Amino acid sequence: MGLKKRLKGLLGDDLVDDLHGQVKDVLEHGLDRHVRIAVTGMSRSGKTVFITALTQHLLASDKGESLPFFALSSSDQIISVKLLPVDKDHAFPLQTAVQNLAAEPPTWPASTTGLSEVRLAIRYRPASRLQRLVSDIATLYVDIIDYPGEWLLDLPLLHKSFEQWCSEQRELFALAPRAALAADWLAAQAAIDWSQPVDQAQLSILNREYVKLLHLFRSEQYGMSVIQPGRAVLPAELENDTLIELFPLIATKPAGTLEDNSGYRVMEQRYLDYREQVIKRFYREHFARFDRQVVLVDCLKTLNKGQQCFDDMRLAVTDVLQSFNYGPSGFLRRLLSPRIDKVLFASTKADHVTANQHHNLDRFLELIIADARREMQFEGIETTCMALASVRSTEAAEAVLDGQTISCLKGYKKASGEPVALFPGEVPIELPTEKDWHSQRFRFVDFAPRKLPMQQLRPEHHIRLDQAIEYLLGDLF
Ligand SMILES: Nc1nc2c(ncn2[C@@H]2O[C@H](COP(=O)(O)OP(=O)(O)OP(=O)(O)O)[C@@H](O)[C@H]2O)c(=O)[nH]1
Ligand SMILES: [Mg+2]
Secondary structure, three states: OOHHHHHHHHHOHHHHHHHHHHHHHHHHHOOOEEEEEEEEEOOOOOHHHHHHHHHHHHHOHHHOOOOOOOHHHHOOOEEEEEEOOOOHHHEOOHHHHHHHHHOOOOOOOOOOOOOEEEEEEEEEOOOOHHHHHHOOOEEEEEEEEEOOHHHHOOHHHHHOOHHHHHHHHHHHHOOOOHHHHOHHHHHHHHOOOOOOEOOHHHHHHHHHHHHHHHHHHOOOOOOOOOOOOHHHHOOHHHOOOHHHOOOOOOOOOOOOOOOOOEHHHHHHHHHHHHHHHHHHHHHHHHHOOOOEEEEEEOHHHHHHHOHHHHHHHHHHHHHHHOOOOEOOOOHHHHHHOOOEOEEEEEEOOHHHOOHHHHHHHHHHHHHHHHHHHHHHHHOOOEEEEEEOEOOOOOEEEEEEEOOEEEEEEEEEEOOOOOEEEEOOOOOOOOOOOHHHHHOOOOOOOOEOOOOOOOOOOOHHHOEOHHHHHHHHHHHHO
């Protein structure tokens, strides 16, 4: 009789299976682990604020005060957390962000214009007795990168031919608000015979106009999400580089054989160069290896701006998520060919609504990410939806209206800094009707941050950030 069978006779099946699993685990893993978290979100969705708050709370998590639902912290197992050095040109500007949030008056971080990275080492006392036989102390290394949301929208181009990209853009440019805003640009494109050689000066003019249109589409007024190529609006080191002189051809592909110097082929070549030299490099260096993912979505923005913004956001999120690798991921696979095995969809800025609306915000988020989530679940990976606020900037208050007590919020308006107390309204749990979209029913206000102290962080400084951390990391200790 094998040892395992004999032990089962003595100790029972469950206990022996459990022990067997743990021994295998320890032998395979050692106790130290490494996890890379993908923080994914369109521009202004809250990535930088999330990374700042998560890092700041984790650095203080040995005190066990601000993250009650992060079990490792609340059970006093954390010995210490520290930042690890990264290449100084790419260090996440944590200090600046933390100082600005702690200033008087506090301010939000600026929009991100380049790539940066945070590396954390969480040193802790393992809970299981078996793990403690190997070592009393273990370390989890956590890597997170931050980047401009605009660049994310380039990832889907990796899997698309120029023709596919143009055909998708054709559909988008047929819809409001793009169709009307781009009428002149579309007419100028249509007047060109793309099967013939095109003057470079003419291409430059069309490109300049296209970039202006992209800025308009993503402006506060329209809030569109599908802005491609991303480097056209945020070039960073590619400023003035011809690599980013790229726009889609909205007219259908010219028939017949096309010469290499035809307008169509010239634009197609630019697309291929951009894909190869900009997107592929970025993807290979920074996006190919992730173990866990947070997808941040600003649901309230879509409600404020209306159906076109909602549809565009849904399309962008679904498209972007197809660029990541999903699948169940054991330790060895994580080492050899990492895949994302757990995804947290988070509706950010939950402090813009009253606490009784958080559940609705979870449900509304599900509407936006339904298609993307279905595909992930098909791959057998774990997902969840959660409304959260990385830096809680409002306080709950009550008001009496027509003899009834209603829940309100108090805070400072982001735009003017003036104090406000308001009833922000309800979050729908179904897609708003045509009438609701047009009734200006949704007017969620942006708030200035409430001061986030550098020391003595408390649970009331965030909403559910601890649950998010527990979901993302809890099973790795
Ligand atoms: N009230 C509140 N507002 C938030 C929170 N997180 C983000 N915001 C708001 O959202 C804005 C954008 O947040 P960022 O973290 O800079 O967004 P981002 O995704 O990094 O944006 P890009 O760098 O442009 O891609 C902030 O300036 C705040 O107005 C939050 O937890 N609470
Ligand atoms: Mg940012």
